[in-house]
Amino acid sequence: xxxxxxxxxxxxxxxxxxxxxxxxxxxxxxxxxxxxxxxxxxxxxxxxxxxxxxxxxxxxxxxxxxxxxxxxxxxxxxxxxxxxxxxxxxxxxxxxxxxxxxxxxxxxxxxxxxxxxxxxxxxxxxxxxxxxxxxxxxxxxxxxxxxxxxxxxxxxxxxxxxxxxxxxxxxxxxxxxxxxxxxxxxxxxxxxxxxxxxxxxxxxxxxxxxxxxxxxxxxxxxxxxxxxxxxxxxxxxxxxxxxxxxxxxxxxxxxxxxxxxxxxxxxxxxxxxxxxxxxxxxxxxxxxxxxxxxxxxxxxxxxxxxxxxxxxxxxxxxxxxxxxxxxxxxxxxxxxxxxxxxxxxxxxxxxxxxxxxxxxxxxxxxxxxx
Amino acid sequence: xxxxxxxxxxxxxxxxxxxxxxxxxxxxxxxxxxxxxxxxxxxxxxxxxxxxxxxxxxxxxxxxxxxxxxxxxxxxxxxxxxxxxxxxxxxxxxxxxxxxxxxxxxxxxxxxxxxxxxxxxxxxxxxxxxxxxxxxxxxxxxxxxxxxxxxxxxxxxxxxxxxxxxxxxxxxxxxxxxxxxxxxxxxxxxxxxxxxxxxxxxxxxxxxxxxxxxxxxxxxxxxxxxxxxxxxxxxxxxxxxxxxxxxxxxxxxxxxxxxxxxxxxxxxxxxxxxxxxxxxxxxxxxxxxxxxxxxxxxxxxxxxxxxxxxxxxxxxxxxxxxxxxxxxxxxxxxxxxxxxxxxxxxxxxxxxxxxxxxxxxxxxxxxxxx
DNA sequence: ATGAAAGCGCTAACAG
DNA sequence: CTGTTAGCGCTTTCAT
Numbered sequence: 177x178x179x180x181x182x183x184x185x186x187x188x189x190x191x192x193x194x195x196x197x198x199x200x201x202x203x204x205x206x207x208x209x210x211x212x213x214x215x216x217x218x219x220x221x222x223x224x225x226x227x228x229x230x231x232x233x234x235x236x237x238x239x240x241x242x243x244x245x246x247x248x249x250x251x252x253x254x255x256x257x258x259x260x261x262x263x264x265x266x267x268x269x270x271x272x273x274x275x276x277x278x279x280x281x282x283x284x285x286x287x288x289x290x291x292x293x294x295x296x297x298x299x300x301x302x303x304x305x306x307x308x309x310x311x312x313x314x315x316x317x318x319x320x321x322x323x324x325x326x327x328x329x330x331x332x333x334x335x336x337x338x339x340x341x342x343x344x345x346x347x348x349x350x351x352x353x354x355x356x357x358x359x360x361x362x363x364x365x366x367x368x369x370x371x372x373x374x375x376x377x378x379x380x381x382x383x384x385x386x387x388x389x390x391x392x393x394x395x396x397x398x399x400x401x402x403x404x405x406x407x408x409x410x411x412x413x414x415x416x417x418x419x420x421x422x423x424x425x426x427x428x429x430x431x432x433x434x435x436x437x438x439x440x441x442x443x444x445x446x447x448x449x450x451x452x453x454x455x456x457x458x459x460x461x462x463x464x465x466x467x468x469x470x471x472x473x474x475x476x477x478x479x480x481x482x483x484x485x486x487x488x489x490x491x492x493x494x495x496x497x498x499x500x501x502x503x504x505x506x507x508x509x510x511x512x513x514x515x516x517x518x519x520x521x522x523x524x525x526x527x528x529x530x531x532x533x534x535x536x537x538x539x540x541x542x543x544x545x546x
Numbered sequence: 547x548x549x550x551x552x553x554x555x556x557x558x559x560x561x562x563x564x565x566x567x568x569x570x571x572x573x574x575x576x577x578x579x580x581x582x583x584x585x586x587x588x589x590x591x592x593x594x595x596x597x598x599x600x601x602x603x604x605x606x607x608x609x610x611x612x613x614x615x616x617x618x619x620x621x622x623x624x625x626x627x628x629x630x631x632x633x634x635x636x637x638x639x640x641x642x643x644x645x646x647x648x649x650x651x652x653x654x655x656x657x658x659x660x661x662x663x664x665x666x667x668x669x670x671x672x673x674x675x676x677x678x679x680x681x682x683x684x685x686x687x688x689x690x691x692x693x694x695x696x697x698x699x700x701x702x703x704x705x706x707x708x709x710x711x712x713x714x715x716x717x718x719x720x721x722x723x724x725x726x727x728x729x730x731x732x733x734x735x736x737x738x739x740x741x742x743x744x745x746x747x748x749x750x751x752x753x754x755x756x757x758x759x760x761x762x763x764x765x766x767x768x769x770x771x772x773x774x775x776x777x778x779x780x781x782x783x784x785x786x787x788x789x790x791x792x793x794x795x796x797x798x799x800x801x802x803x804x805x806x807x808x809x810x811x812x813x814x815x816x817x818x819x820x821x822x823x824x825x826x827x828x829x830x831x832x833x834x835x836x837x838x839x840x841x842x843x844x845x846x847x848x849x850x851x852x853x854x855x856x857x858x859x860x861x862x863x864x865x866x867x868x869x870x871x872x873x874x875x876x877x878x879x880x881x882x883x884x885x886x887x888x889x890x891x892x893x894x895x896x897x898x899x900x901x902x903x904x905x906x907x908x909x910x911x912x913x914x915x916x
Numbered sequence: 917a918t919g920a921a922a923g924c925g926c927t928a929a930c931a932g
Numbered sequence: 933c934t935g936t937t938a939g940c941g942c943t944t945t946c947a948t
Contacts, residue, residue: 229942
């Protein structure tokens with residue numbers, strides 16, 4: 177339990193070092209002025225007393241708070257990753273970060289308000305779901321950086337990866353392997369999903385595969401991916417794993433051709449997809465190749481080993497902090513839109529399509545589906 | 547971009563409402579005193595000006611900050627879940643939460659310091675890795691609540707689930723289904739893993755199954771679970787999924803009997819385990835039953851459907867906030883140790899063991915392994 | 917180079 | 933019930 181004698185104040189250090197509080201303040205913040213002798217005395221006194229500055233007080237006194245506010249979805253591992261990098265980048269520039277998690281009882285508005293209460297000097301919004309007008313309104317009063325999605329809002333800095341390009345990379349990779357029937361599992365409504373879907377469509381067009389386009393409904397999590405598996409393989413028994421799958425060639429209804437490859441909105445969706453496909457006896461990548469998006473830690477697991485598109489979170493983080501500090505420290509006033517190039521990380525869930533009529537179903541299963 | 551005219555201050559509201567700043571302060575904080583007329587005038591003025599209190603200033607002025615600091619591992623979905631519930635519980639009691647994430651560049655010490663800089667009135671540490679002496683030292687200066695693990699540290703409040711009981715529930719459930727060879731996949735070194743392992747050993751003893759004890763090395767994530775699969779099934783080809791598994795009965799080396807059930811340190815480990823087992827052609831729960839720990843969101847996914855032990859995060863969160871506020875508001879001075887009873891959530895990864903000599907390998911695969 | 921003093925914006929006594 | 937006033941702990945002119 178905290179000892180009653182409240183923690184030492186600047187004044188206490190000053191008294192002990194036999195100098196003024198002003199000197200102590202300067203020394204402790206490493207600012208030029210005080211002589212070497214004073215410095216030493218102050219540092220010693222501070223050490224002896226175990227002094228730590230009260231940020232609340234210094235923030236009040238200073239105009240600046242040096243605080244950057246970040247809103248994030250606690251459940252998103254991509255956000256978690258970004259946060260780590262944001263933290264590091266902010267650190268280097270002498271800023272501190274306040275994170276305001278979105279939860280089911282705490283939407284983006286509240287999260288932002290909380291940040292403003294802390295007097296954050298800029299708001300970094302991870303994958304904000306606010307509408308463009310809402311963002312623009314916010315930006316009238318505060319510095320705001322939208323991270324990870326496009327935003328057509330005046331005054332808002334944007335840092336994002338070219339998602340359409342990213343999906344394009346995935347599609348091209350698959351096409352390069354020889355796939356022609358490449359499906360796409362859509363994401364949850366929103367600007368991010370829109371751009372990725374566009375990327376898919378455009379890539380198919382470039383490759384002359386538009387006829388093969390197949391966008392199936394999806395979502396943002398494993399559940400959605402799992403559900404999508406049924407749309408891709410509508411002939412599988414819809415529940416239970418105890419019924420042998422019928423020969424997929426005998427299919428009626430559903431897509432006339434089964435895709436030999438699937439690009440998913442993100443890794444979580446890809447994961448749900450993988451899991452369901454494999455349970456249904458579909459080999460990945462033997463029967464179907466799968467590509468995710470985000471290159472999340474889980475994709476890197478040896479057991480998952482998912483080919484995925486990386487948004488380069490470190491680069492995004494650095495760019496975002498940069499955007500904020502340029503406004504705060506360098507007086508930039510026009511909005512910027514930083515677009516980073518995603519890159520594909522090829523792993524084990526993609527390989528050439530099965531030879532016509534033959535399945536490359538994993539031999540370890542000892543089964544062939546057709 | 548922020549407009550230069552700094553935001554309205556209390557004084558501005560007072561002037562506009564033609565009352566004193568004191569009255570405004572009281573009204574805005576909903577404290578008794580001001581007359582209805584004053585209230586209305588103030589509220590209107592505040593609304594007109596778009597006033598929002600500067601928390602920094604009020605914290606300074608007030609003795610109290612009403613801030614609770616939380617350290618957490620951003621990567622842990624269990625922590626994420628707890629955080630949501632902590633947030634809600636704190637809210638109800640008029641406290642605000644500052645979260646300080648641990649990252650690879652930011653260990654627990656730094657995270658705590660950051661919280662102290664914010665003048666948090668209590669520290670809630672999620673699954674702290676600090677040693678007991680370190681915790682005790684911290685507790686001399688601050689209110690600290692350790693959440694999710696046991697702690698033998700003077701002055702530290704502890705809120706945890708009875709992990710040994712939890713693992714016991716899992717083992718008993720399996721034994722009740724008829725399993726006798728029940729293995730345990732250990733967690734990462736630390737107090738949590740120790741207690742869970744103990745729970746496993748004691749449960750076996752109670753059930754007269756000590757001879758069947760098998761603790762295999764594990765860890766905290768999917769990777770570890772995947773690796774553990776090989777220790778449980780040492781005869782599986784160690785890499786690649788393209789070699790049909792040999793008849794496991796012909797095993798030489800490794801455990802003489804294959805366990806028919808496995809309890810994993812946590813859900814992530816269980817997940818890695820599940821994935822690897824299934825890829826190796828082992829049916830779950832047909833050949834091997836698997837139980838996880840944490841009842842994390844992923845365990846609940848239809849595609850995963852993992853039997854797991856729930857630590858009841860909501861209850862933990864409430865108890866933790868309670869512990870903190872009792873100290874702060876009710877003047878409690880002795881440490882408390884709140885132990886919550888975990889409960890088992892039975893899902894699809896557990897079923898009776900295979901009949902002797904027969905495999906219940908999933909029929910949907912159309913294969914039998916032996 | 918150093919110290920005295922005036923705030924930062926708000927809260928809490930204390931008068932009135 | 934309302935207004936006045938003295939701080940909260942630190943930073944920052946501005947003299948010295």
